[in-house]
Amino acid sequence: MPAVLRRLLADLLEKGLVDAVLTPRPAPGGGNLAQALVDKPALLADADPVAPVMPVQSARILSALTAGGAPYRLAAVLKACEVRAAVELAKLKQVDLGRVVLIGIDCLGTYEPNDYAALVAAGQDPTAHALAAAAAGAVTPLAGAAFREACQMCEQPIAEGCALSVALLGGGGQALVSGAAELLEVLGYPEAPEPAGRAVAVAALVAERTATRDCMLGEVRARVHDMDGLLAEFGRCIRCYNCMTACPICYCKECVFRSATFDHAPAAYEGWLHRHGALRLPADTLLFHLTRLNHMSASCVGCGVCSSACPNDLPVAQLFRAVGREVQALFDYHPGRSLSDELPLAVFREDELGDVAR
Amino acid sequence: MAEDFQPRIIAFLCNWCTYAGADLAGTSRLQYPPNVRIIRLMCSGALDPVYVLKALLEGADGVFIGGCHPGDCHYQNGNYKARRRVAILKKILEQTGFDPDRVWLRWISASEGRLFADTMTELVETIRAKGPNPLRGQWGM
Numbered sequence: 001m002p003a004v005l006r007r008l009l010a011d012l013l014e015k016g017l018v019d020a021v022l023t024p025r026p027a028p029g030g031g032n033l034a035q036a037l038v039d040k041p042a043l044l045a046d047a048d049p050v051a052p053v054m055p056v057q058s059a060r061i062l063s064a065l066t067a068g069g070a071p072y073r074l075a076a077v078l079k080a081c082e083v084r085a086a087v088e089l090a091k092l093k094q095v096d097l098g099r100v101v102l103i104g105i106d107c108l109g110t111y112e113p114n115d116y117a118a119l120v121a122a123g124q125d126p127t128a129h130a131l132a133a134a135a136a137g138a139v140t141p142l143a144g145a146a147f148r149e150a151c152q153m154c155e156q157p158i159a160e161g162c163a164l165s166v167a168l169l170g171g172g173g174q175a176l177v178s179g180a181a182e183l184l185e186v187l188g189y190p191e192a193p194e195p196a197g198r199a200v201a202v203a204a205l206v207a208e209r210t211a212t213r214d215c216m217l218g219e220v221r222a223r224v225h226d227m228d229g230l231l232a233e234f235g236r237c238i239r240c241y242n243c244m245t246a247c248p249i250c251y252c253k254e255c256v257f258r259s260a261t262f263d264h265a266p267a268a269y270e271g272w273l274h275r276h277g278a279l280r281l282p283a284d285t286l287l288f289h290l291t292r293l294n295h296m297s298a299s300c301v302g303c304g305v306c307s308s309a310c311p312n313d314l315p316v317a318q319l320f321r322a323v324g325r326e327v328q329a330l331f332d333y334h335p336g337r338s339l340s341d342e343l344p345l346a347v348f349r350e351d352e353l354g355d356v357a358r
Numbered sequence: 359m360a361e362d363f364q365p366r367i368i369a370f371l372c373n374w375c376t377y378a379g380a381d382l383a384g385t386s387r388l389q390y391p392p393n394v395r396i397i398r399l400m401c402s403g404a405l406d407p408v409y410v411l412k413a414l415l416e417g418a419d420g421v422f423i424g425g426c427h428p429g430d431c432h433y434q435n436g437n438y439k440a441r442r443r444v445a446i447l448k449k450i451l452e453q454t455g456f457d458p459d460r461v462w463l464r465w466i467s468a469s470e471g472r473l474f475a476d477t478m479t480e481l482v483e484t485i486r487a488k489g490p491n492p493l494r495g496q497w498g499m
Contacts, residue, residue, distance in 0.1 A: 221453075227492065230454050230455060256408055261408075284415075287411055287412055291407065291411055294411070294443070294450055295407075297446075323454070330445055330449055345439070345442060345443065348438035348441070349438075350428060353445050356448065357425075357465060358464065358465065
């Protein structure tokens with residue numbers, strides 16, 4: 001971890017700005033990282049918030065720690081998509097940002113957790129590689145490895161709207177802390193100019209990712225443009241609900257798919273059998289994905305943990321991003337951009353959508 | 359074959375307006391095609407898209423949602439919320455290759471029995487022209 005970032009986390013605790021820090025740290029047993037809640041500066045020595053891996057969507061962790069109001073002041077180091085998910089969850093009243101200092105760091109890409117562990121086991125240092133590439137203004141995986149597909153097409157790698165931001169990209173190896181003036185004053189950090197190479201590096205990365213996004217989403221659209229294509233792509237779904245469990249937006253405590261609503265009586269299957277002649281089981285897999293699209297795609301932040309969680313490698317994230325973008329465009333909605341953007345399904349305009357109903 | 363096709367339509371009707379409008383159509387002895395199966399709801403805004411999707415995936419040829427006219431919702435604004443949900447649902451159906459025009463959202467009040475009967479006639483004939491739901495032939499989703 002860059003010394004600047006380690007000092008920042010320790011300063012936040014030692015100068016009494018927060019009572020605890022949420023940051024990735026090596027998991028017990030090594031080989032991977034886990035989010036850790038830390039209140040002793042000494043235990044931050046091996047924190048690694050830059051590491052190119054996202055074992056869980058930390059917005060879910062933030063929800064567990066703050067829903068209904070955090071009992072203590074908390075600083076959370078999050079990647080850009082985790083910040084966006086936290087903002088969405090705050091609007092959904094599942095996260096309370098009142099006593100939270102969000103620290104956004106430039107996202108240097110993430111590997112699948114198992115790939116990350118394999119790289120570490122092979123003696124590689126993914127964090128050092130990521131920092132070296134970022135210093136030169138690039139976000140690239142280690143030779144022979146690949147980032148998660150959601151990261152390859154992520155055009156929003158820079159966290160926006162955080163109380164503090166840590167710039168890594170294009171800084172020539174320097175990490176720059178910027179943010180709210182009152183925090184910087186207590187921390188004793190001087191206002192520093194943005195590194196000269198940063199704007200160019202960010203613009204180049206965003207342009208490259210946008211092109212990749214359009215290409216990947218175009219491919220998934222071509223494959224899933226009709227029901228036969230959708231069935232072909234999602235025919236391997238075993239309805240394990242991993243995608244829903246990992247998704248930061250799917251927070252409902254009483255999800256319709258966890259309820260008994262679709263626990264059909266044996267006689268119901270018999271009725272369908274006679275009507276269709278054959279019955280695909282488990283039933284309702286397509287219903288599950290189409291319903292989840294209806295329920296959460298307006299707030300989909302594109303983090304891709306759904307795809308990472310899928311045991312059968314279904315293109316869940318690609319489909320949800322492709323369709324989610326169209327849904328969001330209906331209301332010119334940008335998930336995670338701002339707390340003041342209203343959730344599309346929480347508000348309405350009297351004068352809108354005249355073509356939908358009459 | 360085409361003449362034999364009888365569309366199966368599932369209609370979700372608001373208790374306070376369209377359901378009463380359907381009742382008025384009946385008590386007024388207005389004729390409309392018998393292809394519509396009505397499910398009564400307390401509000402169009404109470405309809406989770408999951409039930410529309412379930413009907414379509416089970417082979418319903420069309421789904422109708424009837425709510426109160428804008429400004430007339432018994433619960434202030436449920437119909438406006440229904441409109442947003444249906445807009446999203448139709449966009450998702452379109453994006454996944456399913457004809458969004460098989461789902462209709464219409465405002466019909468308790469006094470509009472004639473409009474209800476006419477709308478059902480128009481809907482059934484529109485769906486009849488479209489033909490059966492392509493998912494009917496699938497082996498159960």
